[in-house]
Amino acid sequence: MEKNNDLLIVENLTTTFNTERGKLKAVDGVSFNVKNGEILGIVGESGCGKSVTSQSIMRLYDEKKFAEFKGKILFKGESLFDIPLPKMRNYRGEKISMIFQDALSALNPVFTIGEQIREPLWIHHRMKKDAAKERAIELLTLVGIPDPSKRIDQYPHELSGGMRQRVMIAIALACSPELLIADEPTTALDVTIQAQIMDLIVELNKKLNMGVILITHDLAVVAETCNRVVVMYLGQIVEEATVTEIFDNPMHPYTKGLLQSIPRISDEKQERLFMIPGTVPLLSNVPHGCRFAERCKYAEEACRQNNQDLESCGGAGHKVRCWKAIKGIN
Amino acid sequence: MLKYLFKRILATIPVLFIVSIVIFSIVYIIPGDPAAVILGENASQEDIQALRTRMGLDEPPIPRYFNWLDNILHGDLGASTANGTPVATMIANQIKPTLNLATFAMLLALIIALPLGMWAAYKKGTWIDQAVTVISLLGISLPSFLLGLFLIMIGAVKLRWFPVSGYVPFSEGIGAHFNALFMPAFALGFIHAALIMRITRATLLEVLNTDYIRMAKSKGVHNFVLVAKHAFKNTLVPVITIIGQSFIIALSGSTVIEAVFGIPGVGSLIVNSVSRRDYQVIQSVVLLTALLNITVNLIVDLLYGVIDPRIRLDR
Numbered sequence: 001m002e003k004n005n006d007l008l009i010v011e012n013l014t015t016t017f018n019t020e021r022g023k024l025k026a027v028d029g030v031s032f033n034v035k036n037g038e039i040l041g042i043v044g045e046s047g048c049g050k051s052v053t054s055q056s057i058m059r060l061y062d063e064k065k066f067a068e069f070k071g072k073i074l075f076k077g078e079s080l081f082d083i084p085l086p087k088m089r090n091y092r093g094e095k096i097s098m099i100f101q102d103a104l105s106a107l108n109p110v111f112t113i114g115e116q117i118r119e120p121l122w123i124h125h126r127m128k129k130d131a132a133k134e135r136a137i138e139l140l141t142l143v144g145i146p147d148p149s150k151r152i153d154q155y156p157h158e159l160s161g162g163m164r165q166r167v168m169i170a171i172a173l174a175c176s177p178e179l180l181i182a183d184e185p186t187t188a189l190d191v192t193i194q195a196q197i198m199d200l201i202v203e204l205n206k207k208l209n210m211g212v213i214l215i216t217h218d219l220a221v222v223a224e225t226c227n228r229v230v231v232m233y234l235g236q237i238v239e240e241a242t243v244t245e246i247f248d249n250p251m252h253p254y255t256k257g258l259l260q261s262i263p264r265i266s267d268e269k270q271e272r273l274f275m276i277p278g279t280v281p282l283l284s285n286v287p288h289g290c291r292f293a294e295r296c297k298y299a300e301e302a303c304r305q306n307n308q309d310l311e312s313c314g315g316a317g318h319k320v321r322c323w324k325a326i327k328g329i330n
Numbered sequence: 331m332l333k334y335l336f337k338r339i340l341a342t343i344p345v346l347f348i349v350s351i352v353i354f355s356i357v358y359i360i361p362g363d364p365a366a367v368i369l370g371e372n373a374s375q376e377d378i379q380a381l382r383t384r385m386g387l388d389e390p391p392i393p394r395y396f397n398w399l400d401n402i403l404h405g406d407l408g409a410s411t412a413n414g415t416p417v418a419t420m421i422a423n424q425i426k427p428t429l430n431l432a433t434f435a436m437l438l439a440l441i442i443a444l445p446l447g448m449w450a451a452y453k454k455g456t457w458i459d460q461a462v463t464v465i466s467l468l469g470i471s472l473p474s475f476l477l478g479l480f481l482i483m484i485g486a487v488k489l490r491w492f493p494v495s496g497y498v499p500f501s502e503g504i505g506a507h508f509n510a511l512f513m514p515a516f517a518l519g520f521i522h523a524a525l526i527m528r529i530t531r532a533t534l535l536e537v538l539n540t541d542y543i544r545m546a547k548s549k550g551v552h553n554f555v556l557v558a559k560h561a562f563k564n565t566l567v568p569v570i571t572i573i574g575q576s577f578i579i580a581l582s583g584s585t586v587i588e589a590v591f592g593i594p595g596v597g598s599l600i601v602n603s604v605s606r607r608d609y610q611v612i613q614s615v616v617l618l619t620a621l622l623n624i625t626v627n628l629i630v631d632l633l634y635g636v637i638d639p640r641i642r643l644d645r
Contacts, residue, residue, distance in 0.1 A: 058548055060547055060548060092550040093549035094550060100548075105541040106542055107542060108560055110638055
């Protein structure tokens with residue numbers, strides 16, 4: 001793999017929050033990369049740090065008091081943590097943009113859709129109102145909103161859920177970003193709309209050749225859209241591989257558990273749906289050794305004693321954080 | 331919008347009707363013969379009887395009420411029992427200083443409260459936030475007359491920037507008008523500034539934590555625009571509610587400040603009328619206050635619709 005093909009490199013990212021209950025490491029030593037035009041999936045349960053990772057990339061947290069970052073984030077070779085915070089604004093919305101989970105709460109209720117789409121165009125390109133309006137209509141057409149010249153003067157609450165999500169994508173695409181971070185873009189939508197929105201993201205990814213980080217807890221979505229997947233558990237990456245590898249040859253017990261929890265209609269046996277036992281431990285109480293050990297049926301004493309590292313295993317960049325999987329024991 | 335306005339105005343009729351009944355009953359509810367009270371201990375029986383007849387107290391109350399209501403609806407507020415001056419003239423003469431004072435007080439309150447409240451929310455947990463909290467606590471706990479006296483001591487006696495008391499009408503010069511009005515307006519408005527500051531800070535804190543603010547930030551919006559545009563418009567609905575209420579309280583509660591600063595406003599009219607048992611004047615002023623309340627609330631409700639498109643006015 002040539003290095004210069006990398007759009008984003010995250011190296012050993014650690015995000016610590018200062019909370020009332022002390023310091024919490026929400027992301028602990030996460031490394032991955034996104035290539036140009038690639039869709040990378042980040043998968044994990046709620047609270048595993050996938051959203052924190054994405055918001056850390058954009059440095060959206062209050063760094064004065066609340067959040068501390070360690071590690072490195074290179075965007076097209078430029079270290080994002082080294083540029084002064086006010087300059088970060090030049091990246092946000094222009095080079096990296098973001099789609100949020102719930103479009104109803106992520107769109108400002110008191111401004112029209114047109115105003116919200118025009119805003120990044122004004123901020124980054126100083127585009128005048130008429131030109132920006134034209135571009136806004138163009139964008140709404142691109143994301144498949146019918147009758148855009150009418151929609152542009154409407155408020156978010158006047159649109160349906162799917163429409164709102166499309167509007168948010170239009171806002172994110174306004175300045176043709178090179179990297180799009182989609183944070184559970186379809187969670188708040190019903191299944192048919194979900195498929196439409198995912199198709200739209202894939203289509204735009206191909207058309208505009210932008211890198212996409214797709215954050216989701218839904219492996220089925222990953223299977224249909226992503227090139228590579230990173231599986232996160234409690235602030236760490238536990239497995240990283242191409243989509244085909246993950247589905248054909250999952251190595252980490254957690255990934256296996258996730259895959260087994262997907263309901264399959266084709267199964268002949270009347271089986272109960274698999275469930276990973278236990279719950280995710282609290283961040284304030286991270287277990288020693290392997291973080292998944294308490295919920296893992298293969299775990300033994302050595303797992304609880306020794307910290308695990310993410311290690312390469314097999315070909316094609318497959319990495320896993322489990323010594324037993326690497327040795328092929330289970 | 332027009333339909334809504336019409337409906338709202340229609341809805342005020344029963345409210346005003348009830349208020350008018352209560353106001354009218356004051357004469358009957360307060361113990362003792364009003365005529366005897368007005369004339370004092372040494373009045374003769376004939377004089378009292380004469381006054382009773384002049385006040386219409388001999389007539390049965392219900393026809394009297396409708397007669398009174400009819401007069402009011404035709405713009406006739408009656409004449410003062412004490413000196414025979416038409417009540418409408420008395421109010422017209424004294425409402426201007428009160429209106430000007432209350433409006434100026436609210437303007438001062440807003441100028442102080444909105445930026446400070448927003449600043450405190452933006453700088454939550456810093457010394458700025460704490461300073462603003464102290465100021466607002468001070469404003470809430472300091473009685474306005476005391477603040478007025480302090481202001482007179484400092485602003486008028488020590489620094490000699492402002493007159494000790496008195497009212498200068500607008501027609502005698504804008505500068506002199508505002509100069510005379512500044513200290514009373516400040517004394518009257520400070521408590522409201524404190525309230526508005528607290529509400530602004532609390533609401534803005536809530537708004538700053540929403541997804542749409544994070545979204546705006548992710549678009550590259552400057553922090554100042556983030557607070558002043560995206561967040562501020564969303565904090566306005568609760569803030570404007572408080573502003574409306576504060577304005578009503580400032581208008582109807584300026585009596586003490588008017589007394590401290592010697593402003594010939596509605597407050598002094600009320601005080602004089604109450605001490606003279608001048609029911610005709612009291613009734614009119616209370617009715618006017620109720621009407622004002624309703625109007626301000628209506629304006630606030632209309633503003634909700636302008637600020638927040640989710641609040642549909644025509645339904």
